[in-house]
Amino acid sequence: MVNGASRVVIVGGGFGGLAAAKALRHAPVHVTLIDRTNHHLFQPLLYQVATSVLAPGQIASPIRGILRKQKNATVILGEVTGVNKDLRCVLVNSADREGVEIPYDYLVLATGVRHSYFGHNEFEKFAPGLKGLADAVSIRNKILQAFEQAEAEEDPSRHRDLLTFVLVGAGPTGVEMAGAIAVLVRNTLRSEFRRIDPTSARVVLLDMSPRILGTFAEPLSQAAKSRLEALGVEVRLGHGADQIDDEGVIVAGERIASKTVIWTAGVAPSPAGKWLSPLQTNRSRQLKLEQR
Ligand SMILES: Cc1cc2nc3c(=O)[nH]c(=O)nc-3n(C[C@H](O)[C@H](O)[C@H](O)COP(=O)(O)OP(=O)(O)OC[C@H]3O[C@@H](n4cnc5c(N)ncnc54)[C@H](O)[C@@H]3O)c2cc1C
Numbered sequence: 001m002v003n004g005a006s007r008v009v010i011v012g013g014g015f016g017g018l019a020a021a022k023a024l025r026h027a028p029v030h031v032t033l034i035d036r037t038n039h040h041l042f043q044p045l046l047y048q049v050a051t052s053v054l055a056p057g058q059i060a061s062p063i064r065g066i067l068r069k070q071k072n073a074t075v076i077l078g079e080v081t082g083v084n085k086d087l088r089c090v091l092v093n094s095a096d097r098e099g100v101e102i103p104y105d106y107l108v109l110a111t112g113v114r115h116s117y118f119g120h121n122e123f124e125k126f127a128p129g130l131k132g133l134a135d136a137v138s139i140r141n142k143i144l145q146a147f148e149q150a151e152a153e154e155d156p157s158r159h160r161d162l163l164t165f166v167l168v169g170a171g172p173t174g175v176e177m178a179g180a181i182a183v184l185v186r187n188t189l190r191s192e193f194r195r196i197d198p199t200s201a202r203v204v205l206l207d208m209s210p211r212i213l214g215t216f217a218e219p220l221s222q223a224a225k226s227r228l229e230a231l232g233v234e235v236r237l238g239h240g241a242d243q244i245d246d247e248g249v250i251v252a253g254e255r256i257a258s259k260t261v262i263w264t265a266g267v268a269p270s271p272a273g274k275w276l277s278p279l280q281t282n283r284s285r286q287l288k289l290e291q292r
Helices: 015-023 043-050 133-152 156-162 172-188 218-230 271-276
Strands: 006-011 029-035 039-041 060-062 073-077 079-084 089-093 100-103 106-109 113-115 164-168 202-207 233-237 241-245 248-251 254-257 260-263 267-269
Touching: 006 015, 006 100, 015 029, 015 106, 043 133, 043 172, 079 271, 106 271, 133 156, 133 260, 156 164, 164 172, 164 248, 164 254, 172 202, 172 218, 172 233, 218 233, 267 271
Parallel strands: 006 029, 006 106, 029 073, 164 202, 164 260, 202 233
Antiparallel strands: 039 060, 079 089, 089 100, 113 267, 241 248, 248 254
16 A cells, blocks of 8 residues: 555556556556667557558657646656565566565556467567667568668578568558558658669568458458559468478478568467466466366
8 A cells, every 4th residue: 555545566567557557547546667678669550661661759658647647646666576565576687686575455457469480589680670769670670680681692692582572461460461561662762772662662461261361251362462462562461481491481392481580470468477386387488267
């Protein structure tokens, strides 16, 4: 209790954590929101940062600023590393201190997800995913660098690998990224280079499912596929990536040579579920609830 008010600790300043904090603005509680970054990120527009349409600052807002007027809320910048359920406190590492205990009466864990490589973590080095601002900036740099390298490359046979962009996973993020890269190469960059023709770039969207946007209604999948193909995206379905390395991707025995492969398939929860032992998590790190 703080001055008689219950202490609510919220870990994560994403959509979930911030919504929880704001919903408590008139409640007789003291809210402590902890995040390892100083900003709230509007993830649905990450692909626009990754394709140079938006600047990072346009999709990120300081968490302190968002909660500035909420007098019952305090923000802590730090990484939560665990929960001590017996002592009812979370353990936080900050820039200069480790293992600081922040006590709670009520705890909200809203730590989001990361990419899942479905057991192929070795792919991550060659095929980064898109979940945070740093990922988006790094992918943006990688895409732009590929054009710069191709422009500087004397050997035209190397242009093809540099100007082939592969998205592995045709869920919403893969579809958005494929469309945005196609627009980037066909419109934005079309007149910017002298040796290479950006419109000759190849954008390949792969998925092991028989259709893109598998969780959407079938007519929507079909419509999205047609729109992507009209933009020049090559949609290849029915096979996932067997191998990803610094030369590109192998799909159903065929190598697609590419210097820019982006992982847009699959997510896994943050490790927060493990902090709640003896509650169990499954192999995908999801908490098993309603255990009998
Ligand atoms: C590229 C992309 C496009 C998307 N497009 C859409 C869309 O169009 N429509 C839609 O509805 N949804 C979309 N989503 C999904 C949506 O963004 C997520 O469902 C939503 O962000 C989840 O909110 P959250 O609060 O659970 O987690 P997050 O927003 O991920 O927030 C988690 C927070 O927890 C913090 N955190 C994590 N671990 C720790 C720790 N140990 N210590 C301290 N802080 C920690 C992180 O820094 C982060 O700020 C998209 C997601 C992505 C990645």
